Amino acid sequence: MQKHMKNLKLSLIMGFEIREMNKPTKVFKITHYNFSDVICECAQIIQKGGTVAIPTETVYGLAANALDPAAVDSIFYAKGRPADNPLIVHVSSLGQLEQLVLDIPSKALSLIETFWPGPLTIILKRADIVPDITTGGLDTVAVRMPANQVAQELIRVSGRPLAAPSANISGRPSPTTASHVIHDLDGKIDAVIDAGTATIGVESTVIDLSREKPAILRPGYISAKNIEKIIGEVEIGYSDHITEVEGVVRSPGMKYTHYSPNAIVLLVEGTHDIVLNKIYEMYNDFTCRGARVGLLVTNNDFLPPTNDIFYLGNKDKPEEVAKNLFKGLRFLDEVGVTIILADGSFSNEGVGAAVMNRLRKASEMVIRL
Ligand code: AMP
Ligand code: MG
Numbered sequence: 001m002q003k004h005m006k007n008l009k010l011s012l013i014m015g016f017e018i019r020e021m022n023k024p025t026k027v028f029k030i031t032h033y034n035f036s037d038v039i040c041e042c043a044q045i046i047q048k049g050g051t052v053a054i055p056t057e058t059v060y061g062l063a064a065n066a067l068d069p070a071a072v073d074s075i076f077y078a079k080g081r082p083a084d085n086p087l088i089v090h091v092s093s094l095g096q097l098e099q100l101v102l103d104i105p106s107k108a109l110s111l112i113e114t115f116w117p118g119p120l121t122i123i124l125k126r127a128d129i130v131p132d133i134t135t136g137g138l139d140t141v142a143v144r145m146p147a148n149q150v151a152q153e154l155i156r157v158s159g160r161p162l163a164a165p166s167a168n169i170s171g172r173p174s175p176t177t178a179s180h181v182i183h184d185l186d187g188k189i190d191a192v193i194d195a196g197t198a199t200i201g202v203e204s205t206v207i208d209l210s211r212e213k214p215a216i217l218r219p220g221y222i223s224a225k226n227i228e229k230i231i232g233e234v235e236i237g238y239s240d241h242i243t244e245v246e247g248v249v250r251s252p253g254m255k256y257t258h259y260s261p262n263a264i265v266l267l268v269e270g271t272h273d274i275v276l277n278k279i280y281e282m283y284n285d286f287t288c289r290g291a292r293v294g295l296l297v298t299n300n301d302f303l304p305p306t307n308d309i310f311y312l313g314n315k316d317k318p319e320e321v322a323k324n325l326f327k328g329l330r331f332l333d334e335v336g337v338t339i340i341l342a343d344g345s346f347s348n349e350g351v352g353a354a355v356m357n358r359l360r361k362a363s364e365m366v367i368r369l
Pocket of ligand 1: 140164203
């Protein structure tokens, strides 16, 4: 109580709100045997306006009732997420979707038929029922139906659409395991459901269908090509914000931090062999100057002998790389390196586009060869 009064006084003096941030975060390891008990307990937390981190097929999400402004506010507060960055609302049925949007255009219906449940988020005109805080004040809402059974059941049993951004501190690499969530948000959220590692590992593809011309706002597991097969031409409405200065490229990691570990990430782009040679050379240069250097690379032989290394998988299997990417960034942070040299020789096709997008956004600088 005394602490509460102190916080209140401090808030008045400082002009911003200070909240108690030491809730006991319950960890539920979900199995076949306790499945319905865990879902029931977590549904009750959601119904009371609480926050539950949940597994989805993309990454772990921090879920709360999307229609309860106070509950959604707890998500923004726990993550430290800027208020103008809207949340994706997760549904488990088409009936639930209909309540959230003004209408469902035919292109949206075709995409829903093909890709839902799954890692595709669709932006549509929002209905009044969706509070401003959920959409960052926009007149549109982002919606998705997750394929993950736990996520689906929690939505169904709680009877609420769930706002669920990635369950990390804003700006940090997204979480692909429950322990990543605990690392970032322990004491700030009510519960986390541990269902093992997320199968895809990068966030959903986001497509805007609220305007005349469909536009992809974020690359993800579902490629532009596969979307175009269903609804025809789509614009690429995102950019990796690459501006080149004499072969050295500054990425938006400078302006907006996103997916960023504490270490400085330097991304080396080009054909595979040339990239590896450059990484070898940079590794030697930086370690010679006393830096502790980590390597984020794919499986191969030609690398400096170091334990500060994380193998993303086979370079020709972007699905494997996507699944391991955030884990790798977090791992190298844990190890304590100050610089991460990242292999950026992935193809920009399919999920490779999502991998390159996340790597560019996580990096301080891109060296293009
Ligand atoms: P996250 O939930 O952290 O994976 O991020 C959700 C992404 O969807 C962010 O890039 C948001 O900016 C984007 N988003 C959510 N709602 C909207 C919307 N109504 N219009 C445009 N982008 C949105
Ligand atoms: Mg996120």
